[in-house]
Amino acid sequence: MHKQKKNGKLLKFVIFSIFILLLIYYFGFELPFRGRPFSNQRHGNPPQTPPWALECWLWEDDSNNSARVDSLLAGYAAYDIPVRTILLDSPWSLRYNDFIIDSARYPDPEKWFSELQVNGYRVVLWMTSMVNSKSDDTSIKNSEGWFNEAAAKGYIAGNGDQIKWWKGKGGFIDYTNPEATAWWHSLQQKVFDFGIDGWKLDGTATLFYTLAGPVPLFFKPTNKGIMTTRKYMDHYYRDEYLHGLEENPEFVTLSRSIDRWYHPEGFAPIDAAPVTWVGDQKHTWKSSVKDSHEADLAYKGDGKDGIELAMESIMKAAGLGYNIIGSDIAGFSGREIPPRLYIRWTQFSTFCGLFLNGGHGERALWKRSQQELDIIRKFSWLHTELIPYMYSYVVTAHNGGETLQKPVKGKFHYLFGDNLLIAPIYSDTLANRITLPAGKWRYFFDDNDIIEGPATFEADFPLDEYPVYIREGAIIPMDIKRDYTGIGNKDSEGYLTLLIFPERISEFTVHHPDKCGSTNIVTDDSDSMIKISLEGIHKPHILNIKLENAPRRIELDGQELADSSVIHYDKRRNKLVIKTEKYESGKYIIYKRPLPVTESFN
Numbered sequence: 001m002h003k004q005k006k007n008g009k010l011l012k013f014v015i016f017s018i019f020i021l022l023l024i025y026y027f028g029f030e031l032p033f034r035g036r037p038f039s040n041q042r043h044g045n046p047p048q049t050p051p052w053a054l055e056c057w058l059w060e061d062d063s064n065n066s067a068r069v070d071s072l073l074a075g076y077a078a079y080d081i082p083v084r085t086i087l088l089d090s091p092w093s094l095r096y097n098d099f100i101i102d103s104a105r106y107p108d109p110e111k112w113f114s115e116l117q118v119n120g121y122r123v124v125l126w127m128t129s130m131v132n133s134k135s136d137d138t139s140i141k142n143s144e145g146w147f148n149e150a151a152a153k154g155y156i157a158g159n160g161d162q163i164k165w166w167k168g169k170g171g172f173i174d175y176t177n178p179e180a181t182a183w184w185h186s187l188q189q190k191v192f193d194f195g196i197d198g199w200k201l202d203g204t205a206t207l208f209y210t211l212a213g214p215v216p217l218f219f220k221p222t223n224k225g226i227m228t229t230r231k232y233m234d235h236y237y238r239d240e241y242l243h244g245l246e247e248n249p250e251f252v253t254l255s256r257s258i259d260r261w262y263h264p265e266g267f268a269p270i271d272a273a274p275v276t277w278v279g280d281q282k283h284t285w286k287s288s289v290k291d292s293h294e295a296d297l298a299y300k301g302d303g304k305d306g307i308e309l310a311m312e313s314i315m316k317a318a319g320l321g322y323n324i325i326g327s328d329i330a331g332f333s334g335r336e337i338p339p340r341l342y343i344r345w346t347q348f349s350t351f352c353g354l355f356l357n358g359g360h361g362e363r364a365l366w367k368r369s370q371q372e373l374d375i376i377r378k379f380s381w382l383h384t385e386l387i388p389y390m391y392s393y394v395v396t397a398h399n400g401g402e403t404l405q406k407p408v409k410g411k412f413h414y415l416f417g418d419n420l421l422i423a424p425i426y427s428d429t430l431a432n433r434i435t436l437p438a439g440k441w442r443y444f445f446d447d448n449d450i451i452e453g454p455a456t457f458e459a460d461f462p463l464d465e466y467p468v469y470i471r472e473g474a475i476i477p478m479d480i481k482r483d484y485t486g487i488g489n490k491d492s493e494g495y496l497t498l499l500i501f502p503e504r505i506s507e508f509t510v511h512h513p514d515k516c517g518s519t520n521i522v523t524d525d526s527d528s529m530i531k532i533s534l535e536g537i538h539k540p541h542i543l544n545i546k547l548e549n550a551p552r553r554i555e556l557d558g559q560e561l562a563d564s565s566v567i568h569y570d571k572r573r574n575k576l577v578i579k580t581e582k583y584e585s586g587k588y589i590i591y592k593r594p595l596p597v598t599e600s601f602n
Helices: 002-030 066-080 108-120 144-150 178-192 228-246 307-320 338-349 370-385 385-399
Strands: 057-062 087-088 121-125 128-136 163-165 168-171 197-203 208-211 216-217 219-222 227-230 252-256 274-277 355-359 403-406 414-416 420-422 431-444 446-460 467-472 473-479 496-500 505-511 518-525 527-536 540-548 551-554 559-561 567-570 575-580 587-591
Touching: 057 066, 057 197, 057 370, 066 087, 108 121, 128 144, 144 168, 178 228, 178 403, 197 228, 197 403, 216 274, 216 467, 227 228, 228 252, 307 338, 307 403, 355 370, 385 473, 385 505, 420 431, 473 505, 496 518, 527 540
Parallel strands: 057 087, 057 355, 087 121, 121 197, 197 252, 252 274, 496 540
Antiparallel strands: 128 168, 163 168, 208 216, 219 227, 403 414, 414 420, 420 467, 431 446, 431 467, 473 496, 505 518, 518 527, 527 587, 540 575, 551 559, 551 587, 567 575
């Protein structure tokens, strides 16, 4: 008996030691942190995310059928709320993952998908790496025969073993087996032929481990030998993204970057992460389960915590080097979406690379309050009109330069590009504490006053405004199409709008979303004049220049501009607006010495 106890303790010690060694190996070598000597074995530069993926996404997870999608899209169009991408979450297939559209939910899918494309929408479908024998919420719930056939052919990693996961029971497709991937791609071809534009890759790859009793060992056997969880995750995200690009050169994958505390290195490799989100949060403010109603915790999905967690995770993801990051606006799950939470989460997402409006809860804004409709529409358009600014950072990050979001001092504060500082509101109050770095800053929604940084202060922000600050010297390219933000109107459409806040010498290179090339803008501000040059691709443009007084004279390429139809000085906002259709070399000189008031531009 004593010997058996001793052997039992020894066995436990051996298992525990193996577990610790595997953890050390996993977190030390298979899971490189950025900045460590071997980090390049996993992370590369962010992909060149296509411009359409920066526009507004929409999805719902209560009905999951074409009638609901059609109703939402018709409403958003009728109320002039921009949508480019419709995301179909699970369930949409007959079982997980056979890639056969469930025609009971989406009748005549070939026609339906075609009509979405004709109307200018992009379509992204949810998927995972699982081949299921049992599926909880699909039309075909029992598919053991289908699974067993795939397992018998060696298509399932782990010698065909299965796990229980949140959508049923199944095994992992073996990406190291060429025959398995050929079979997998043949299944996917059914929806590729419909012209889909992306996958939402849900996080099943984190479950790729072997249980030794209650102890998870982070590996499984595959066609090419033992593979760690981390390595399988990389296969999942890379293989699905690269195969998608073979089918569609503007294909994207929406994958997880950071999701709470686990996998601090990030789920998807950065070079296979064109668009990322940070997991499932609840329709709540605080990031503490104790602050939520217990009855809500099990309601519709496993989302936990709220907007604070989303902000924290996005900051961590940005710190790692992910470029296009976002969260489910208003949270993924819960009983009701509080109106002010919906507004503030939308405003935060306006200044993220991914604007993802969806999850559980009512997303038909015209059925909610008029205030929500008006404010969310305004900020949805603001995000859309910032595409030239955001896309420029897509290109620079892909080439090894600056990413779009960079955390700075201040709770959840970050730079959105080099020129905008965002100080997100994370609680149900109008007040927020702002920390500005060194330099001169202006408040985005009333830019007449300069704030000298570094500075820390508190301010109130009405629900239709948000803590956004512009660096003096900023050049911000925009594609204005509406008048909701007050920057321009429908007459601005077709012109590249350049917000310019002159301060000595500043420069910005616009990488155009139509992929025609780039334009480099340089401003040189002195006491007597402002020189502005545009070099590179010629674009019709509108210069929207912060200028304290009306100019004395304006020249373009050596010729005076005096046509009041293309020049306007707004005395109330101290803005000089110059609208240019064509030009030769793009050299402006704005003479700042003011004329008498009667001779100023009107």
